[in-house]
Amino acid sequence: MPTIWLIVLYFLVKSDYWKKFFLYLGFIFLLVTSLPIVSTYVGKFFYSGNYRISNHHKKPVYVLVLGAGTSYVGKSYLKPLSKTFPTPETLRRAQYGIELSKQFSIPLIFAGSGDASFSAKYFNDERGEKIYMEETTSLNTFEIAKNLKKIINISDGPLLLATTPIHHRRTILALKKQNFDVLIPDNYLKNIVTNYSVIPSTKGIGNFNEIIYESLGIVWYFFTGKI
Numbered sequence: 587m588p589t590i591w592l593i594v595l596y597f598l599v600k601s602d603y604w605k606k607f608f609l610y611l612g613f614i615f616l617l618v619t620s621l622p623i624v625s626t627y628v629g630k631f632f633y634s635g636n637y638r639i640s641n642h643h644k645k646p647v648y649v650l651v652l653g654a655g656t657s658y659v660g661k662s663y664l665k666p667l668s669k670t671f672p673t674p675e676t677l678r679r680a681q682y683g684i685e686l687s688k689q690f691s692i693p694l695i696f697a698g699s700g701d702a703s704f705s706a707k708y709f710n711d712e713r714g715e716k717i718y719m720e721e722t723t724s725l726n727t728f729e730i731a732k733n734l735k736k737i738i739n740i741s742d743g744p745l746l747l748a749t750t751p752i753h754h755r756r757t758i759l760a761l762k763k764q765n766f767d768v769l770i771p772d773n774y775l776k777n778i779v780t781n782y783s784v785i786p787s788t789k790g791i792g793n794f795n796e797i798i799y800e801s802l803g804i805v806w807y808f809f810t811g812k813i
Contacts, residue, residue, distance in 0.1 A: 619794040626781055629796075638770055648693050651695065652679065652698055
């Protein structure tokens with residue numbers, strides 16, 4: 587993403603000096619962000635390991651699974667025959683949430699607009715799992731945190747998160763803003779693919795873009811009073 591911005595600046599400026607500057611800088615950004623080891627180390631800022639259950643010795647009362655979007659399959663002119671499905675990341679979070687629900691013998695909450703309803707239906711139909719609650723009106727993390735108060739009581743106890751580790755910090759801050767007590771699993775690191783490779787890859791660029799997205803999300807939430 588930084589490289590794209592620098593390319594745009596390259597075409598906007600007229601000076602040959604600045605054109606070369608933005609060109610070289612863009613190449614450096616592209617090279618650095620494509621190294622998996624960079625996103626592995628920078629991403630650790632978002633993991634919020636201090637919220638692990640073992641650090642607080644509290645028993646969670648709900649597992650909260652945040653959706654990660656849905657995908658639309660089929661061309662527009664076949665819309666009546668097309669279907670919408672949870673993304674692979676949504677299903678991974680849902681499966682992890684079910685494992686945690688069984689481990690702690692506590693209810694499960696799927697949250698996040700269509701993500702929640704599709705995940706619940708998928709695991710009801712395909713796996714025979716019982717989904718205890720759904721929060722299907724929220725479109726983002728802030729709305730999930732706010733709307734949860736409509737279906738559960740803050741005084742019930744801590745929420746145990748089942749989401750992507752890089753999404754931990756923003757989710758925790760949003761939930762704490764609504765006065766929820768939040769925990770994360772002790773084994774959350776098992777969901778993190780640490781890659782210390784110094785060989786450039788498109789995966790490295792993708793991971794770094796996720797870091798930028800989360801960083802901008804936290805900044806936006808801060809200045810808009812959502813965290």
